[in-house]
Amino acid sequence: MDSLTQIVLGAAVGEAVLGKKVGNKAMLYGAIAGTIPDLDVVARYIFDTVTATEIHRGFTHSIFFSVLFAPILGWLVWRLNRKEEATWKDWSWLMFWGLFTHPILDAFTTWGTQLFWPLSTRLAFQSIFVIDPLYTVPFLICLVLIVFKKRTSAKRKRLVRLGLIISSSYLALTLLLKGFAYQKFEEALTLNGIAYTAMNTRPAPFNTLLWMANIETEDAYLMADYSFFDRQSISFKAYPKNHNLLGNLVTDDKVKRLIAITEGWYTVTKKEGKLYINDLRFGLISMDTTEDQFAFSYQLNETTDGLTVKEMPKNRKDATRLMAFLWQRIMGN
Known part of the structure; x- marks a missing residue:
């Protein structure tokens, strides 16, 4: 967090x-x-x-x-x-x-x-985003109130207990919401006749009302999102695995370790002669349906001293683009 x-x-x-x-x-x-x-x-x-x-x-x-x-x-x-x-x-x-x-x-x-x-x-467990105001703010309010109470005050104990109960209850709720969202994705896959080998789900940034899914198929990964306010059916977008693009690099120690970090959820892309390993677990940099840049992408560079790996930087414009689509998408399609 x-x-x-x-x-x-x-x-x-x-x-x-x-x-x-x-x-x-x-x-x-x-x-x-x-x-x-x-x-x-x-x-x-x-x-x-x-x-x-x-x-x-x-x-x-x-x-x-x-x-x-x-x-x-x-x-x-x-x-x-x-x-x-x-x-x-x-x-x-x-x-x-x-x-x-x-x-x-x-x-x-x-x-x-x-x-x-x-x-x-x-x-x-992938049930809460690293920043979630619904977890932090009520907790913070309880602590601020505690600061102004004497150490012997019974209200201090009640307030800290309240903060811990609220925050822990919210964490438990996120697990229930995750299970419900998973079921919705599973139903949509069955309805569309899509065969898959694995699926994981996670909340979109700053909330637990909008959920994202990664689905592994034979040659591609499907990505989808679902809001509890949605009125339309879930749609899926495919991203080819392209693991073959790694060629001999697949045996390189750094590449094997990077793949292990992604837990196998990765695609390979080639842009301007450079290879990139994209970690799918954190999704795209934006919720724009035309977006193809992943939040965590690693550039592979072959040098005379061996392979180097560079994490592609993020900037404030990325966050701006994300927020522009996020709140609209939370309210349903």
Whole structure:
């Protein structure tokens, strides 16, 4: 999830664990713990594109990381707050839950997380977009109200409990909505007589009313969207796999690792003599039906020093184009 959401969740967990003893400091350190796992983003400045992508939401988002670093960070916080009645164990418990709830929340997103690192399995329920105001805003309001209450106030406990209940209930709801959307896509495929081998679904950006689907067939991937307000039937657009375009590059280590990152959901395109591997899991850069640029696309460049992989950059115009179509599409076709 986005940084603000993780800060809010971490702060709420901190308050729930230690708010009665240390007041607003619990939220402060909980918020810090909730952001620490995302420090793995520095990998992009140190490693090549493929390695940095593999590292993202890996070790720092695992149970192992939470267990290992909670007592270390707890000791540091305890040393800084010796005057508080909270013990080293108390602070370690707060840091553990701040670190651990971060990857749990990330597991509901499309990218997922290697919660069981060093196992390579990535847990991804794909039921919530990385930024979802309906999850974050009610939670944030509860925390703002808590800040102005005394640490001994019973209202603090009720407010943090309310925030956690609302946010957790919304996550559960997203799983139900995902199941309903999946059923709609499945019915449309059957109605159209389309044979397929696999399908995954995910919410469109910033909401859980509009859902996207990737469907694998023999030679192509189909993509479709469905809003709960739709009146017309679901239509599918095909994107050829073109895996054969990779040629001998299919045996290159970086290409194999990149394909593993996409979990097999990828197409290959060739533009102006350059090959691109497109990660289908995150869809297109825009909801314009004429769009063919994927949100995550990697350019392959053969050099004398071997193959290099470059992630194609995104810009503000991409977000503008997305928003222009998004709200209109949510309201149904």
